[in-house]
Every structure is written in structure tokens, then in C-alpha cells.
Amino acid sequence: MPHGTFNPAPRKSSGDWTSQAGDFANSRYSELSDINEKNVDQLKVAWTFSDGALYGHEGAPLVQGDTMYVVSPFPNRSYALDLTKPGAPIKWMYSPNPSPMAIGKACCDAVLRGWAIGDGKLVYSLLDAHVVAVDLKTGKEVWRTEMADVSKGVTMTSSAFIADGKVFVGNSGGELGVSGWAAALDLATGKELWRAYSVGDDEHTLIGDRYKPFYPHLKGEDLGLKTWPKGMAQHGAGAVWGFFSYDPETNLIFYGTSNPGPRVPVQRPGDNLFSSAVFARDADTGEAVWAYQFTPHDQWDYDGVNEMMLLDLPINGKMRKTIVHFDRNTYAYVLDRETGEVLKADNFAYQNWSTGFDYETGRPIVDPAMEPKPEKTLDRICPPDIGQKDWEPPAYSPQTGLVYLGAFNICMKLTNHKVSYIAGTPYDGMEMERFSVDGPDGDWGQFIAWDPIEGHAAWRIPEKFMVMSGALATAGHLVFYGTSDGWFRAVDARNGKVLWQQKLSSGIIGQPMTYRGPDGVQYIAIASGVGGAAGVQAGRDGYPPRGSTLYVFSLNGKQVEGTHSSAAHPEGEAPQQGAPGSRG
Numbered sequence: 001m002p003h004g005t006f007n008p009a010p011r012k013s014s015g016d017w018t019s020q021a022g023d024f025a026n027s028r029y030s031e032l033s034d035i036n037e038k039n040v041d042q043l044k045v046a047w048t049f050s051d052g053a054l055y056g057h058e059g060a061p062l063v064q065g066d067t068m069y070v071v072s073p074f075p076n077r078s079y080a081l082d083l084t085k086p087g088a089p090i091k092w093m094y095s096p097n098p099s100p101m102a103i104g105k106a107c108c109d110a111v112l113r114g115w116a117i118g119d120g121k122l123v124y125s126l127l128d129a130h131v132v133a134v135d136l137k138t139g140k141e142v143w144r145t146e147m148a149d150v151s152k153g154v155t156m157t158s159s160a161f162i163a164d165g166k167v168f169v170g171n172s173g174g175e176l177g178v179s180g181w182a183a184a185l186d187l188a189t190g191k192e193l194w195r196a197y198s199v200g201d202d203e204h205t206l207i208g209d210r211y212k213p214f215y216p217h218l219k220g221e222d223l224g225l226k227t228w229p230k231g232m233a234q235h236g237a238g239a240v241w242g243f244f245s246y247d248p249e250t251n252l253i254f255y256g257t258s259n260p261g262p263r264v265p266v267q268r269p270g271d272n273l274f275s276s277a278v279f280a281r282d283a284d285t286g287e288a289v290w291a292y293q294f295t296p297h298d299q300w301d302y303d304g305v306n307e308m309m310l311l312d313l314p315i316n317g318k319m320r321k322t323i324v325h326f327d328r329n330t331y332a333y334v335l336d337r338e339t340g341e342v343l344k345a346d347n348f349a350y351q352n353w354s355t356g357f358d359y360e361t362g363r364p365i366v367d368p369a370m371e372p373k374p375e376k377t378l379d380r381i382c383p384p385d386i387g388q389k390d391w392e393p394p395a396y397s398p399q400t401g402l403v404y405l406g407a408f409n410i411c412m413k414l415t416n417h418k419v420s421y422i423a424g425t426p427y428d429g430m431e432m433e434r435f436s437v438d439g440p441d442g443d444w445g446q447f448i449a450w451d452p453i454e455g456h457a458a459w460r461i462p463e464k465f466m467v468m469s470g471a472l473a474t475a476g477h478l479v480f481y482g483t484s485d486g487w488f489r490a491v492d493a494r495n496g497k498v499l500w501q502q503k504l505s506s507g508i509i510g511q512p513m514t515y516r517g518p519d520g521v522q523y524i525a526i527a528s529g530v531g532g533a534a535g536v537q538a539g540r541d542g543y544p545p546r547g548s549t550l551y552v553f554s555l556n557g558k559q560v561e562g563t564h565s566s567a568a569h570p571e572g573e574a575p576q577q578g579a580p581g582s583r584g
């Protein structure tokens, strides 16, 4: 049986890593193999870097040529690090000074999920709902675009994504009843080219003649209004706070949308389209070509923003262009990426809210006993609101045909209350307590190798804490991931044997990446700095303090030779490492 493949575009040189996933397909796979299963036990720290910010560190550093680019969580400072010199000194630092008001509006920590490089610019979202482009050479701001009013509860934590001369971004604020959207900006000027809302009428959601979803219940006019009670769609969320992917052959971009608002379900009977869903849109116009909803009338905050991996897989003996998506609702989906048809839906971890999957309708079958009722407590629903996997992105290896993902092993006790909408404040109504599937002291996490063709796990590594780091697969038969309590591990991609590990200063929720430096040496980098939703474990024995250190590893800690030098700072501005505004 052949393995799957994917389009590795736009990687020009296998030594660079210029987008969060390394490619448009969201594979997080590198062809580099100097570090491999035979020598990975010699991996040692080559150098480190701290940005001084103490919110969760979720992004991967990017490398182009002889420079590494790193962006901190709030206050969203960016740094260029000189890879030609020992210790990678700072070449420039750019400080965008976002509004501190944003900190109080972010639902789940003042994080940033990633940044992107293209056309000589570093592009990223600011927590206060702006997008900036910074000149790669000088560190000077090229453009800054205001996307929304942060005082109304709109923040931006998603990773900017560059393709086809455009920057794709989305908003956060699903728990505050904002209206979710994705937008495309001109990479050269920052001008907004289109904006598509997730919920609302057809015009709003950019649904026109080209829209041809696979399932009949997703066809019709104004579904983003008609599947809501009157007046509720306006604050219906469907935020876009995860990752984008892009298929250059069809010029389509793909992304997921968040839970409906308010989170409490009894106030919004109906499917609540297009929350907890995936959109396929024309990259030039934003027009929807198809959509599919993972969790109709999402009653548990299962959201739908987790990444879409664009893999070509043999399904039932026929090569199909697919999307592989691990939803918070615990189904591992394989969708036809030209139509949105569900080809496979299998549970990748424990759940008890759904008794099966109806392939005829494309809907999961809900256990009525697990549906929340107002002012009643449900004692054990699995997974909890954050799913058995949250936003942390998996990796795919064409060598093994397996997808590698950080996942959880938890449930929740849930109580609902009715709520009213007040702009810029939580629009929520869910109260919950999370615990291990297996009991109070059991494992909260696991790292899974998943066979997307067969729809089952090839192996699993149990972990004490939720695994909220991304994964990296390499041609060296290796997979890298980190744990919330700070272990950075390299495992054999074939069998899950841990070949190397090191404890870092804080927990890991970042995304590992690899690059070939200007000295020809392969390096592996990962940020340590726990936060985000991993913080729900704070207080558990062994949960580490916050941190802000980027670790860069090589075989035997080798790094470029030369004398240490201090870099010149533009306009005499010295980089500040203890960022004001960061919570200590």
C-alpha cells in the first residue's frame, strides 16, 4: 500500500523554514536528515535567546538565509538574529507597542500562534487587532493595518499566512461574541483585499454561485442567518484563530472557524452555520467554494479551528486529494478537499458525546444524554471544551505515512447558565472542571502517531500533562515534540521509541522547526514558555513556571565559529529584554 504525499511548495531551499508549517500543506516535514535516529542522542544546546515576554510562546522561529526571525507574544516585539555569528546576536528589534487593553480581551492568554515571511517582509498580527509588515533587512515597519476595534473584544492571535502575494489573517474573540472573519491583505501594501465573515447572510459570508458544498443541509440561501434564532447570528462568533493552508493547484485556501456564541447552547437552537466548520475559499476573491461543519450546533465549545493538512492519500485504493483534520470533538477527519465530502471520520482519542458517524448526512451522531441543559450539571463529558486536541499543529512524514499529534486524555464536568451580550465582555455561560479520563491522578496527555489511511493509531506515548506543542517530522526518521512540563523529546518516527530528551526551563507549547544554517549545519529550534490553554493545568504537581527561552540544538552543540560581537542597533535603540507590559 503506497503512503500519502503532499505538495512541498513553496520550499525553495530545504535549508530555510519561512512559514510556520514549512509549506502550504501544513505538513511540518523537513527533508533534512543530518540529525537522524543514529546520532540524535548527541543533540546539545548550541545557543539560546530570550525575548523576555512571559505569555505563552506558541510560534516557530523562521529562518531565511543567514537570519532567524522571532516574534514574542504580547507586546509582539520582533527580532532578527544573525546566524553567521556565535550566539546569534540581535541584528534588529522592532517594537509595535500594541494597546495593553488587548491583554484583558484575549480569552486564553496574550499569545501569538505564528508569523510569516515573504517578499522581503516579516508579517504578523498584533494582539490588538492590527497586522504589521516589517522590512527583513532594516527592521523598519513597512505597513500597519488596523483590522478591528479591540475595545469590542476583537483580538488576533492566529498565525499570519502568506501565499500568492497575499497575507491571510483571522480574528479571535469567539468567547466574547465577536463576529468571526478571515481576511486577505495585499502583501505589498497591507491594503485589505477581501473579508469573509463566518456567520451572517450570504453576502457577508461571500457565498455566491461558485458555492457547491457536498451535503444538502449545507446548501441554500442565507444559511448563516437561517440556522440561528432571530438576532443571534450577529454575535455568533465563528472566529478564525488557527492556521491557514493553501492549495496552489486550485488557488483555494482552507481554515476552520470557532465555536458559536454564546457558548451556552440553549440560547441558539439550530445548526448555527458556519461556526465549528471549515471553509474552502478562492484566495483571490474570498468566495466560498465549499464548507463543511464538524460539530453542528456545537454544545460543548469543540470549535473547528484546528489545522487542515493537505495530503494526497490512497483512500479505498484510490488516490484522493484530501484534508486531514483532527477536530477538538475527537474525530480524525479525512475530507475530499475539492468538495468537502467526509471520506473517513474516526476517533483518535476517548470521547463519549457521540455514538457514531453518519456518512450519509456527514453528521456525527449525538448522544442525547450528553446534551447540556440550563442550570443542570453534567458530571462527565469527554472531551472537555478544549477537546482531546486543541490548536497545536501535527506533522506528517511521507516516510512512514503517519501523522504525529499532541493530544489529551481529559473530560469535564459542565454547568450552563444563560447570558446576555455586552460588547467586549465574555459571552459564555459555561462553567467547567476538567479531569483525566482515567481519574484524578491519571495522564492528561498523549502523543499519537496516526495512520490517516487506516484510521487508527500506530503508537501512542502517554504523558502526564496535555501535549500542547506542535510536532516536527524529519527525513532523519525522527519526530520532535514538547510537553507542558518542559521535556523536549525526539522519538523514532516508526515506533515511538524516545531516542533523546532534554528538560527545558519552562513548559513547551511552541512549534519545533529545523533549518540548515549558513555554516551548513542542521539545527533544531523550539521555544519554551508555557501558557495558553495549557494553563488550565496550573496548580497540578509538576506544572512549571512561565518562561521565554528559545533553544537551538545541534549535534554536540556545534555552532558557527568566530568572535562574539555586539550588533549595531538602528537609531541607537538597545533591545529591551524585560519587556514592559509582560506579566511576571
Ligand SMILES: O=C(O)c1cc(C(=O)O)c2c(n1)C(=O)C(=O)c1cc(C(=O)O)[nH]c1-2
Binding pocket: 056, 058, 107, 108, 109, 111, 156, 157, 158, 171, 172, 173, 174, 175, 239, 240, 241, 258, 259, 303, 385, 386, 390, 391, 531, 532, 533, 534
Ligand atoms: O474562540 C476564540 O476566539 C478563541 C480564541 C483563542 C485564542 O485566540 O487564543 C482560543 C480559543 N478560542 C479556544 O477555544 C482555545 O481553546 C484556545 C487555546 C488557546 C491557546 O493559546 O492555547 N487559545 C485559544
